[in-house]
Amino acid sequence: MHSRQPRVLVVTVVHDPEDARIRHRQIPALLAAGMRVTYAAPFAAFGRTPPPGVRGVDLPRAHGRDRLRAVRRARAVIARVGRSADVVLLHDPDLLLAAAGLGRGVGQIVWDVHEDTAAAIGMRQWVPPLLRRPLQWSVRLAERIAEARFSLLLAEHSYADRFRRAHPVVPNSNWVPDRPPPPPGSTRVVYLGSITVPRGGREMIAVARAARELDMVLIGPADATMRPELEAAQAAGELTWLGFVPNDEATRMLEGSLAGLALLHDQPNYARSLPTKLAEYMARGIPVVTTPNQSSAELVRASGGGVVVGFGDVEATVAALRELARDESQRRALARSGYRHVQAEVNWHRDGQEFARIIAGLAGAARR
Structure with missing residues (x-):
């Protein structure tokens, strides 16, 4: 029975x-x-x-x-x-x-x-x-x-x-594809997740304004504070904000990007929690650019899959993205290393x- x-x-x-x-x-x-x-x-x-x-x-x-x-x-x-x-x-x-x-x-x-x-x-x-x-x-x-x-x-x-x-x-x-994704591109910068001030919403707008040669694409809902600022930036042609997209569809949209951003602020709630988006970026074959929260920095060190910049440091973030855009071999190496790590360890x-x-x-x- x-x-x-x-x-x-x-x-x-x-x-x-x-x-x-x-x-x-x-x-x-x-x-x-x-x-x-x-x-x-x-x-x-x-x-x-x-x-x-x-x-x-x-x-x-x-x-x-x-x-x-x-x-x-x-x-x-x-x-x-x-x-x-x-x-x-x-x-x-x-x-x-x-x-x-x-x-x-x-x-x-x-x-x-x-x-x-x-x-x-x-x-x-x-x-x-x-x-x-x-x-x-x-x-x-x-x-x-x-x-x-x-x-x-x-x-x-x-x-x-x-x-x-x-x-x-x-x-x-997160789900990691069995086969390596396509290599990262040279112009599109992505963010996946809820958009708030503590999650780096204003820094991402500032990065988009400072590096107009790059295409900033933000995927995810925004809170009441960030919504009008994002709408204004999108109306000015500074970035593309797609709003909510189901996770399985959104993660596929990451492929072929130059890099994925995770610019969390230095807050107690973020100090030791790993942002899921970092593993999602790596699983889709793109380098990450992240602030130095403990778990984020540890993942970057362990995986070799990205770059760490200071909290609120728009200038350093822009410099890191431009360096990745210039150096195809570097961004491909970071992407390969990140993918291999999450496939084995964060899957x-x-x-x-x-x-x-x-x-x-x-x-x-x-x-x-």
Whole structure:
């Protein structure tokens, strides 16, 4: 007699349902392993639809100070759908409150830890300065409670310091093509990801203005602060801003570029987290130009796949790009080295199988 397929309820109220880690990595890995997936996410709020082969449940979006309604709805969905799930996979700290007290009535609750939320609070414009420290303390307390009651997955090895016990790490790697991509070109500079001031949005506009001989292409949604600045720069012919593009399509668009940018600011939330876009650039055969956050600089050193410039240093960024544009042999060597490294070390073809194995093990334990 065959055992039934494991059932997994995946929940987010914060992330875009097209989030690369959730939609384009984890869910395909679960489906490939034969699991049945229900995906509860803010589809209508973002104008998205559920992926093929997945049951979709629409939730409100938790955004800024408007979060309570989404948490309440998520709690109702977890309580109802989670009764028949073996694993309930949560992707937001907000959902720890939604799942509180439901542990015995639903499948095994797993929190996938994406970021250092307490550090990120200092960057949230909607959080009043006087409340930031109390909220950071509250987040750390919530992490301790979650560790005691739920299973945890970590997206970064560096997150382990925040917890008392060891937890499995599922790196934020990406799909790396089996065959080497085409060589990098000489004029197009790309950026893939959300565009905000702390993520280097203004520096990228300044680079585009300073190096008009290069074609700057930015792929990804922008926040309210950056949106008018990007629209003005695009209207002036200084850059091309494409807005949101699904991750699988967007990563293909990177191929043949001169370089990919990751100009994060020196912020606590970025200090030790590896920007996924660096591995995405390398996987598509282009050199990276990045600021010296610890994990970013370590990847560049380990891979030999790019150049590190100072925080906020537009002049150094422009110089690095112009040097790559002049020196074809250098940019090809960086691209080859970066691709080989991520193919061997930062590859979801391998990490996705381990992720599915972990979830399957938790599902089996929940059924027993």
